[in-house]
Amino acid sequence: MPAFPASARSALAKTQQRANLRGATHTIRAKRAQVVAEVPEWEALRVAGADAKDEALTHLADYLEQLEESLTARGAAVHWARDAEEANRIVVDLVRAKGVDEVVKVKSMATQEIELNEALEAAGIGAWETDLAELIVQLGHDRPSHILVPAIHKNRSEIRDIFTSEMGKVGRPAPDDLTDEPARLAEAARLHLREKFLRAKVAVSGANFAVADTGTLVVVESEGNGRMCLTLPETLISVVGIEKVLPTWGDLGVMLQLLPRSSTGERMNPYTTMWTGVHDDDGPQEVHVVLVDNGRSHVLADPVGRQALRCIRCSACLNVCPVYERTGGHAYGSVYPGPIGAVLNPQLRGTTSEIDASLPYASSLCGACFDACPVRIDIPELLVQLRGTVVEQGGHRAESAAMRAAAWVLSDPKRLAIAQRGATLAGRIVGDRTVRRVPGLGGWTDARDLPTPPTETFRQWWAREHADGHAGDEQGGGR
Numbered sequence: 001m002p003a004f005p006a007s008a009r010s011a012l013a014k015t016q017q018r019a020n021l022r023g024a025t026h027t028i029r030a031k032r033a034q035v036v037a038e039v040p041e042w043e044a045l046r047v048a049g050a051d052a053k054d055e056a057l058t059h060l061a062d063y064l065e066q067l068e069e070s071l072t073a074r075g076a077a078v079h080w081a082r083d084a085e086e087a088n089r090i091v092v093d094l095v096r097a098k099g100v101d102e103v104v105k106v107k108s109m110a111t112q113e114i115e116l117n118e119a120l121e122a123a124g125i126g127a128w129e130t131d132l133a134e135l136i137v138q139l140g141h142d143r144p145s146h147i148l149v150p151a152i153h154k155n156r157s158e159i160r161d162i163f164t165s166e167m168g169k170v171g172r173p174a175p176d177d178l179t180d181e182p183a184r185l186a187e188a189a190r191l192h193l194r195e196k197f198l199r200a201k202v203a204v205s206g207a208n209f210a211v212a213d214t215g216t217l218v219v220v221e222s223e224g225n226g227r228m229c230l231t232l233p234e235t236l237i238s239v240v241g242i243e244k245v246l247p248t249w250g251d252l253g254v255m256l257q258l259l260p261r262s263s264t265g266e267r268m269n270p271y272t273t274m275w276t277g278v279h280d281d282d283g284p285q286e287v288h289v290v291l292v293d294n295g296r297s298h299v300l301a302d303p304v305g306r307q308a309l310r311c312i313r314c315s316a317c318l319n320v321c322p323v324y325e326r327t328g329g330h331a332y333g334s335v336y337p338g339p340i341g342a343v344l345n346p347q348l349r350g351t352t353s354e355i356d357a358s359l360p361y362a363s364s365l366c367g368a369c370f371d372a373c374p375v376r377i378d379i380p381e382l383l384v385q386l387r388g389t390v391v392e393q394g395g396h397r398a399e400s401a402a403m404r405a406a407a408w409v410l411s412d413p414k415r416l417a418i419a420q421r422g423a424t425l426a427g428r429i430v431g432d433r434t435v436r437r438v439p440g441l442g443g444w445t446d447a448r449d450l451p452t453p454p455t456e457t458f459r460q461w462w463a464r465e466h467a468d469g470h471a472g473d474e475q476g477g478g479r
């Protein structure tokens with residue numbers, strides 16, 4: 001995957017995609033702002049949400065053990081997976097043991113992160129996404145570009161074309177007279193999916209939350225497809241990142257207020273499904289929970305960086321981000337796009353690849369993401385810390401050399417004075433002209449103009465304006 005600026009450049013050239021993204025993010029953003037403004041204690045809720053997640057993360061090992069005990073006591077089987085490969089192997093083995101060659105899936109970021117669909121396909125098992133937007137992405141052989149609205153980059157006529165050409169290859173075809181009316185598209189998806197729901201013996205889900213003290217897993221969704229998967233099949237396999245654990249049932253009350261308002265701009269989710277182990281003659285009779293690390297312990301080890309594990313995947317930060325709005329999600333090279341992707345991916349995967357070293361720079365540092373985040377993740381702080389990590393690792397060599405040169409100049413008043421004289425001389429030569437490109441600063445001036453140097457320093461200005469003998473001396477040095 002190339003660095004973010006290269007992918008972003010080609011994304012910026014897609015005019016239709018930019019229009020789709022702008023329309024969708026602005027609509028969700030306005031809805032969110034309206035319903036958040038209805039809650040006078042919103043800030044207190046944000047603090048309570050952050051505190052609950054911090055409590056879970058600070059004592060993660062204890063809460064995970066408690067979760068395992070609660071789940072096991074209620075009839076679920078718990079599996080532990082160090083990484084994606086192990087998690088995929090566990091799920092494939094469980095599905096094979098049931099003797100089936102297909103599963104239905106609830107939308108889940110964790111399963112996308114570990115590329116479970118690909119692993120199942122390699123094992124000869126069909127994995128059918130049942131969320132409408134995920135279905136569009138899957139049928140279109142595409143990748144998701146938003147956490148909550150994976151097909152945000154597609155408009156209605158593009159979706160109609162995908163349904164018409166692809167549905168028949170994997171099940172019930174779309175009607176011949178399908179139009180791009182939302183109701184007709186939804187009907188086509190409903191009929192296509194219904195035959196899969198009714199014959200599926202195994203479902204795979206993630207979980208938005210896992211409550212340690214009760215052993216309850218929770219999925220919130222808008223379409224009801226999740227509830228079909230979580231109740232109809234005989235076997236349910238839930239793939240859950242270890243950071244999803246919440247200490248108590250009371251904490252869930254806070255999260256279920258924060259999440260719907262932040263994500264879809266709704267006061268509550270249309271469907272909230274909770275399952276606690278196995279119950280006779282009600283729901284799946286076999287429940288497996290795969291608890292996945294896949295780099296999360298590494299993130300947890302960093303006292304600043306671990307904030308990113310508070311994320312409840314609401315996508316509010318994406319919808320307010322000026323960078324995401326223009327580039328869309330594919331440029332981030334991961335299932336986690338936008339501001340949270342820019343801090344989570346480099347922590348989960350390290351900063352050695354081109355894309356991961358570039359992600360901390362995929363931000364204007366405007367801070368809108370922090371203001372929107374329901375669990376108060378200070379994304380700008382994390383971005384700055386990660387930029388430091390990238391520079392220390394030898395990435396961005398030109399920037400690193402420039403910073404060393406700046407430190408050398410700023411540590412000696414005489415050097416600073418000489419540099420200032422040089423800069424003001426350059427300012428007088430350049431005059432009013434805009435400097436668009438400077439040899440040697442290629443990457444930096446490719447994307448922005450060089451600020452024109454001033455024609456005099458602050459000290460010179462002060463001396464000129466206050467020529468009464470009290471002004472600072474240009475040569476006086478940096479006190």
Ligand code: SF4
Pocket residue numbers: 262310311312313314315316317318340369372373374375376377
């Ligand atoms: S970082 Fe915050 S705003 Fe962004 S998806 Fe996660 S919880 Fe939502």
